[in-house]
Amino acid sequence: MIEKPIKRYKELPSAHLLGTGTPMCSGCGGLEVLHEIYDILGAKTVFTNAAGCMTLLAVYPFTPFRGSWLYTAMASAPAGAQGIRDALDILLEKKCIPPEEDLQVVTLTGDGSAYGMGLSATSGAIDRNLDFIYLCYDNEGYGNTGQQYSSATPHAAITSTSRTSHGYPGYKKDLFSIWVAHRPAYVATIIGADPLDLAQKIESLQSLRGPRLLLSLAPCPTGWDFDPKLTVEIGRLAVQTGIWPLKEYKDGKIRHTKIPQHRKPVEEYLKLQGRFRHLFEPVRAEKEFAMIQKRIDHYWDKVIGKD
């Protein structure tokens, strides 16, 4: 728990609470963000996990967590959070356990569960105003099975189920807005490459109760086809190009926490990733670049116009 507000990078906790030696891929953007969040939330937590890359964090008899963990299933991690939260509340109310035994319930899933199979369970948990934090590591595809496209996959990305030169024909689902439409306590987008913004958002949500989403873009070296050393760089470019807006929803209002003043062309983000290589060679797909850029510009025009 944070005692005083974090204003500078130097003030970020460096406890490294999450253990090392997990079977995550090197350069995993999801693990990066989990490290940062776990340092702040601490070990008085219980994670309910859905099928995904991070299911392999805890493999009998090892776990990197100092707190607790329950693997559920791909569709129902929020329902697992419901059962634990309700049980803890019952035990607290009956004074069967003292308040210091209480735990923060955190649901941890990838985009496959958060955007797709688990969306019904998520919607239900928000309806019931469940007091929990939902952390989604969004690597824009079914990463654990080899990066097939999911409803979080961006337009034109090559995945193992969209291999043609056009890539994925659909467009990334707007999970942030889906959450906001439920009027929950808190919704934020984050990225591991901006740990200060992330820490400040966790501070914000810690003072709240109810359903709270942390939606993190999770650059994925194996799924997106880039050198693991570029994870942070790609994360930064996602923010600087404006393709991953950092924002939060609180008290009924959406606020952008980082508005890139001089947005870099989206090409700079795309060109580092093999999944978009077909847009650059053998010939530059100018129409595609223009269309992707236009969608980003259109988004920010609305934001800046409104703000």
Next chain:
Amino acid sequence: MSRQLLTGNGAAAWGARLANVEYIPAFPITPQTEIIETISEWIDNNEMTGRMVTLESEHSMVTAAGAASATGVRVFTATSSQGLLYAIEMIYNVAGWRTPFVMVNVSRGLSAPITLEPDHNDVLATRDSGFLQIHCATCQEVLDSVLIAYRLAENEQIRLPVIVNQDGFYLSFTREPVKIPDARLAAEFVGKYDPQNMAFRASSPSSQAVAVLGAGPYSYFRYETHLASLQALSIYDDISQEFKERFGRFHPIVETYRTDDAEYAFVMIGCFATKAMDAVDRLRDSGVKIGLVRPRILRPFPENQMQSALAGRKGVAVIDQNLSMGKGGVLHTEIASSLYGKHDAPPILASFIGGLGGRDISAEEFYEIASILQHGVKHNKTPKPRLLYTEGELRAMRKLQAIAHVERYELNSKK
């Protein structure tokens, strides 16, 4: 103790209330809904403590049930049919978590075609999950079995969830006189829930239901669950004995009716077995030495109890209210496997399928089954499996088909 007219659903709700359940994750489905409506009303009127939460699906409901049980509270839930199957991924999961809660299933036939009335394909789909299964034939049994089920589930040598099964409509919506145990005595019998080593607490972090790498650990945990399940039979005997001493009602693992000198036997589960009892009485009146064997527990399967209940009979007719497509009756298969190669096993074990989707099994059909069985014994030949269906039913079906054909013709001719 008081005596009331209760439906099977009412009896199930009373079981949960008397077991002092703390958490009830719920989801409505016909013909189960009355259970959660009853509990909800009691909680609203402060007649029952406990927290009920309606989830958005049975899959989530069973997830929440297992998660809450793993956190250390006593959990009750209920479902039926499509709901049970929608939850089946989690039914296997929570058994693997070894979470000891009780779920009442109100049996109803499975889609397609969709129906509301009962048969046992729904509950038998959970057969291999690790849940223990108790099958009831009366409303009293439903209430008593819920109480017994908590003792069984929470026993330190078992630690597995239990399904208490009752038939939709025939039990769920049928009022029977039910003795409701005194709340204090019931609480004494069930005892307090001891979560043992399963509890998420700040001072004692734990990881549950984690992945395993390799077949060695996987097989180990699967075998452990199986072996724990097998222990339930001898433990059940002790619990049911204690129940009898406290409440005066005995619910054996396998119930037998007029089998002492029986040459023949019907084998059935669920409330249609009460129809078989009536048929046994009438067949006895006409000189046929027949009885009824009704296993109340199907998981773990009571091999020894079934062997001794059927030993020495000349012929046995298993009447399955389920159908394993491409094979036949599930109960028949299970009984055959427990009798094979056993000394004194009945030479004739015949299979009959009936009661699908609540289809009645008439007294005449029981007589016919007995007659086929006797014929098989006389000629030392196992009769072919029969799918019970009457000429009258077929005629009614043909009428529906005729209407469908006419309507289709009308539609096509207007095009």
